[in-house]
Amino acid sequence: xxxxILSDRTVTTTLPAFVMGIVNATPDSFFDRSRGGVDEALxxxxxxxxxxxxxxxxxxxxxxxxxxxxxxxxxxxxxEGVRKVSDIPLSVDTRKFEVMKAAFEAGADILNDISAxxxxxxxxxxxxxxxIPVILMHKRxxxxxxxxxxxxxxxxxxxxxxxxxxxxxxxxxxxAPEKIWLDPGIGFGKNVGDNFELxxxxxxxxxxxFPVLMALSRKTCIGQVTGRDVSERLWGTLAADLLSVxxxxxxxRVHDVKEAVDTMKxxxxxxx
Numbered sequence: 001x002x003x004x005i006l007s008d009r010t011v012t013t014t015l016p017a018f019v020m021g022i023v024n025a026t027p028d029s030f031f032d033r034s035r036g037g038v039d040e041a042l043x044x045x046x047x048x049x050x051x052x053x054x055x056x057x058x059x060x061x062x063x064x065x066x067x068x069x070x071x072x073x074x075x076x077x078x079x080e081g082v083r084k085v086s087d088i089p090l091s092v093d094t095r096k097f098e099v100m101k102a103a104f105e106a107g108a109d110i111l112n113d114i115s116a117x118x119x120x121x122x123x124x125x126x127x128x129x130x131x132i133p134v135i136l137m138h139k140r141x142x143x144x145x146x147x148x149x150x151x152x153x154x155x156x157x158x159x160x161x162x163x164x165x166x167x168x169x170x171x172x173x174x175x176a177p178e179k180i181w182l183d184p185g186i187g188f189g190k191n192v193g194d195n196f197e198l199x200x201x202x203x204x205x206x207x208x209x210f211p212v213l214m215a216l217s218r219k220t221c222i223g224q225v226t227g228r229d230v231s232e233r234l235w236g237t238l239a240a241d242l243l244s245v246x247x248x249x250x251x252x253r254v255h256d257v258k259e260a261v262d263t264m265k266x267x268x269x270x271x272x
Contacts, residue, residue, distance in 0.1 A: 002211070002250050002251075004018060004051070004089065004110075004251075005179060006110070007109065007130055007131040007132045011089055013050055015261075015267075015268050017249055017250050017252050017264060018050040018051055018250065018251040019049055019254060020251055021044035021047070021049035021053070021254060021255075021257040022253060023040050023052055023078060024055050025054060025074040025075055026056060038077070041082050042085065047258035047261065049088065051091055051251075052088060052089075052091065053112055054078050054091065054093065055093035056070070056072070057071050057093070057095075059114055065142065068099050071096065075094075075099065075103055079106040079107050079108055082107075090103075090110065091108070091109065091110035091112045091135070092108045092110070093114070094111070094112070095119040095123075097122035097123050104130055110132060111123065111127055111133070111134045112137075114137045114139055114185070115137075116138065116162075116163070117166060131176070133179040134170065134175060135182070135183050135213055136166045136167065136170065136180065136181070137183035137184075138183070138184055138188065139188035139189055140189030149189055150189055150190055152190075155198060156201050159185070163182050164206050167182075167206060167210065177210070181211050181250075182206065182210050182213070183213045184202060184205065184214075186199070186221065187219045187220055192221045192224045192225065196225075199243065200243075202214055202249050203247050203249070204248070212248060212251070213249065214241065214245075215253035217237050217254045217255045218255055222236040234259060237255075237256070238256075241254065
């Protein structure tokens with residue numbers, strides 16, 4: 001059984017990994033079907049999502065950051081709409097204190113920070129005070145530059161070292177160890193070989209002491225291997241997610257919740 005400790009409750013799944021559904025409250029996310037608001041969120045809940053991850057700032061390669069005000073304008077109505085009908089755990093994909101504060105007050109439960117608490121130092125204290133979980137991700141540069149620097153001497157060691165340093169920062173900021181999750185940042189400043197090396201070793205980060213989220217859904221590396229356009233990468237994604245969970249991932253972040261849940265059910269039956 002997998003557990004996720006929120007500020008006010010603990011949620012569990014009997015499946016091999018949590019399924020986090022993606023809701024992009026943005027006009028420019030790379031997979032257009034994930035763009036939407038409350039209706040998209042409710043659809044993913046109906047499909048069996050354990051958690052929703054709501055984002056108001058696209059982080060696809062080449063995208064530009066937006067202001068905190070714009071991000072809040074996009075994200076808060078989705079959180080408020082979901083909270084009228086569901087208590088599903090809600091994660092917010094943001095790097096900004098103002099956004100996370102507003103989101104938490106509206107009912108959000110989890111910070112998913114692609115900057116691993118680097119871009120806004122106030123977030124660490126906020127997570128400590130509110131006792132919300134935080135997902136720390138590895139990336140290089142920002143979305144507009146990250147794919148221009150994808151050379152590593154040893155990608156696993158370098159990503160592992162970075163995540164260990166960010167864990168140390170989080171712990172020193174008062175965040176409890178059981179509230180820390182890791183994300184190796186598939187596609188964020190890595191080439192296809194690097195991405196698959198990280199996938200193969202995802203359970204080894206920081207000696208396996210912290211749970212790992214894998215976000216592979218329909219990403220470029222899936223397309224590079226399969227030769228498929230983003231709209232045709234479902235089957236490659238399901239295979240990559242299944243293999244990641246077998247290698248130690250505790251959560252998968254997906255666009256296609258129903259199919260991901262079915263994959264986890266089959267894996268559960270296989271492992272049993």
